[in-house]
Every structure is written in structure tokens, then in C-alpha cells.
Amino acid sequence: MNYRQVEVFKAIMDSGSITEAATMLRISQPAVSKALKQLEDELGLRLFSRTTKGIAATEEARALYTEVERTYFGMQNLTRFAASLRDRKQGRIVVSTIPALGLAWLPSMVARFSAAHPDVTVSLHSSNSTDAARLVGTGEIDLGIAQLRSEEYNLSRRKLFDLEGVIALPEGHRLTSRSEIGAEDLADAAIVGLGLDDEFRRRLSQSLDGAGVRYRSMIDASLGVTVCTLVAEGCGVGIVDSEAARTQAGKGLVFRAFSPRIRVPIYLFRQRGRPTSKLVEAFSASLLPPSPFRRDDGGDD
CATH class of the missing domain: 1.10.10.10 (Winged helix-like DNA-binding domain superfamily/Winged helix DNA-binding domain)
Structure with missing residues (x-):
């Protein structure tokens, strides 16, 4: 080939x-x-x-x-790198993050960084946590921003912040009158879930099973935005991360906090032992956590 x-x-x-x-x-x-x-x-x-x-x-x-x-x-990375050499760019950073953070949060961080470093090329990629860790571990990209569940990869990591899981409801749903939702409130509900390996879905299932709550799992989706669309279309209720909720607010949806809270840590990671440029260090230091998901966004602190 x-x-x-x-x-x-x-x-x-x-x-x-x-x-x-x-x-x-x-x-x-x-x-x-x-x-x-x-x-x-x-x-x-x-x-x-x-x-x-x-x-x-x-x-x-x-x-x-x-x-x-x-x-x-x-190959795309190699082509871009060759182009940066040809154009004599001062530097280039390749970052991969999970889709939830690639919609709004990371672009806003990159915009701030680029304003201060206009000659630096920043390449953004979206991938799941496993692929991001693999790409960083093999040296194909500089930085990953995602969940990390184990130490099996050759990575050094630093926690950036927690993402909170919130319940997505269609407008007019009986549970929108509540400020927060417990496991018992979801009895017999049709759940629109993220993939089986998603941490938010796994923890919600643990809470529901631990409370002895019966529920129906109808549709799985790989992206929180897709879950939101399915919920808005009346397919059930779902759990998504607070960043996906923020980008979908006002689109026929209401978001409520879940009790007990479901929070998943997000890490910045790089290949252990790999020399790090000053630009990568500067970019890493420029990252700020998202604003807390507040009640007036459809959630609850």
C-alpha cells in the first residue's frame, strides 16, 4: 500500500x-x-x-x-511538521483531548495561548482517553488531556480539574422541578448512556445498582453531545459531563446535578523522560479549569 x-x-x-x-x-x-x-x-x-x-x-x-x-x-503529523520546518515556524505543539473538552474549553485555552504566542502552531486532535494515552506514550503527540485509569502507560501526569456528571432531561420532564436528582428518582427511567467504558456511565450504573433501582438502558452513544440530542428528542434521560452540558444548554434540555456527586478527574499527561520544550511548558502552565457548573446553567454546585 x-x-x-x-x-x-x-x-x-x-x-x-x-x-x-x-x-x-x-x-x-x-x-x-x-x-x-x-x-x-x-x-x-x-x-x-x-x-x-x-x-x-x-x-x-x-x-x-x-x-x-x-x-x-x-502521516499528517509528519507532513505538518515538515511544513513547519519549511516555513521556519518558531514552534509547534500537538495536543489531543477528549471530545467533551474539545468543543469549547480547549479551543478557548488555545485562543488565549495563541494570542500570547502568535508564531507557535498548535494542532488540536480529539480522541478517547485510551487513544490519547497511547499517542502520547509513543511520542506521536506532545500532550494529552483526558481521563487516566491506570499507570500502564509511560506517562507523567498532573491533575487539571474534575468534570462533574449531570443528568440531562428533556424540557417539561417531571424531574425538572427538582434541584438535584437521586438514584431513586430514576426508577424505571429509560437511560441514554455513553459507551460501556465511559466513567460517568459506569459510576451512574453503580449508584443505581447500589440503590436497587430498576431502569432501562435503551441507547448508547460515544459522545455526550449525541446523548444530549437523543434526550432532547425524547429517547429518555442521560448522564453527561458538565462541559457537554454547558455547550448544549438551551437546546430543549435541562440539566440537574446527581446525588451523590459523580466527579471524574481530568489529567494533563506527557511521555515520561521525553525532553520538554519551553513552549510545551508554557502551554501546560496556561491551562485553566472550566468555570464551575452552576445552578443557573441547569445544574447545581
């Missing part, structure tokens, strides 16, 4: 269409089709099947896509 084939394959997977992939890459549709055929011939695999609605990725294509994303991420 060469880089062009990887680029074409990723574009097709991302867009779901050979035509759209050609548009994304600014090449002709026959060129995309030719590159795809060459890739399939070299691998000896059928990556897409044709349907009445277009093309559909095979199981092999989906498995390959996972590895391609990792490789492509690294």
Missing part, C-alpha cells in the same frame, strides 16, 4: 462514495476507482460491494479502516 492508496481508501470510507471521495481529493472519479482497484488487487481483498444505493464497505474494509486511521494520523 502506498500513501496515495491509503488516502483514497480513507476518503471513500469517510464519504461513503467514490464521487464524494474524488471531490474531497480534488481528482477525477476514474482516478479514485483506479486507485481503489489497485489497492484491492494488491491486498487480495474486496473492500467495497455495490448496492442499489451506491457502495458498501465490507467487514475487511472496516477492520482496515481502523489501522489506516492510526497510520494516516501519524
Whole structure:
């Protein structure tokens, strides 16, 4: 596989269409089709099947896509770094954070930092905690900002702040009259949850199970914003972090604190033993915690 084939394959997977992939890459549709055929011939695999609605990725294509994303991420970093050398930039920092913090909090931190360091390039990436730790541990990125549950990675870490789990309710729900919600209040409720490995979901489940509360788990989503949308559409109630709640306030939703409080620590981490530039140190020192999630945001301190 060469880089062009990887680029074409990723574009097709991302867009779901050979035509759209050609548009994304600014090449002709026959060129995309030719590159795809060459890739399939070299691998000896059928990556897409044709349907009445277009093309559909095979199981092999989906498995390959996972590895391609990792490789492509690294190649993009290399390309950006080469460009910074060519343009003689004074420095570059690559940061990855969880989606909840990448919507508003981290962009605001980067804006403050960039105002003080206009010649520094800051690359922001979004990934789950596990991938962020892996990328920092292998030296592919400079800093990670996420949850960390173990010491298995070659990382040094510093706690930045806690994120609080809050209950998302659709407007008009019977529980919106309460200032905070306990486990018993969610008896027989339909729960819209984050992924099974999410810490907020895990702790909410522990609270509900510990109180002997029966509930229905209907839909899982990987992003807090998606949970909020599903709740607003009437699919149930959900638990999200306070930053996701802040960005979704006023969108047909009401947020209430959960009792007992669910707080998850967020860490800044880097590769242990790796020399750290003064720019990375300055960026790390510039990070401030989000504002507390207050009652007038739909929550409760």
C-alpha cells in the first residue's frame, strides 16, 4: 500500500462514495476507482460491494479502516511538521483531548495561548482517553488531556480539574422541578448512556445498582453531545459531563446535578523522560479549569 492508496481508501470510507471521495481529493472519479482497484488487487481483498444505493464497505474494509486511521494520523503529523520546518515556524505543539473538552474549553485555552504566542502552531486532535494515552506514550503527540485509569502507560501526569456528571432531561420532564436528582428518582427511567467504558456511565450504573433501582438502558452513544440530542428528542434521560452540558444548554434540555456527586478527574499527561520544550511548558502552565457548573446553567454546585 502506498500513501496515495491509503488516502483514497480513507476518503471513500469517510464519504461513503467514490464521487464524494474524488471531490474531497480534488481528482477525477476514474482516478479514485483506479486507485481503489489497485489497492484491492494488491491486498487480495474486496473492500467495497455495490448496492442499489451506491457502495458498501465490507467487514475487511472496516477492520482496515481502523489501522489506516492510526497510520494516516501519524502521516499528517509528519507532513505538518515538515511544513513547519519549511516555513521556519518558531514552534509547534500537538495536543489531543477528549471530545467533551474539545468543543469549547480547549479551543478557548488555545485562543488565549495563541494570542500570547502568535508564531507557535498548535494542532488540536480529539480522541478517547485510551487513544490519547497511547499517542502520547509513543511520542506521536506532545500532550494529552483526558481521563487516566491506570499507570500502564509511560506517562507523567498532573491533575487539571474534575468534570462533574449531570443528568440531562428533556424540557417539561417531571424531574425538572427538582434541584438535584437521586438514584431513586430514576426508577424505571429509560437511560441514554455513553459507551460501556465511559466513567460517568459506569459510576451512574453503580449508584443505581447500589440503590436497587430498576431502569432501562435503551441507547448508547460515544459522545455526550449525541446523548444530549437523543434526550432532547425524547429517547429518555442521560448522564453527561458538565462541559457537554454547558455547550448544549438551551437546546430543549435541562440539566440537574446527581446525588451523590459523580466527579471524574481530568489529567494533563506527557511521555515520561521525553525532553520538554519551553513552549510545551508554557502551554501546560496556561491551562485553566472550566468555570464551575452552576445552578443557573441547569445544574447545581
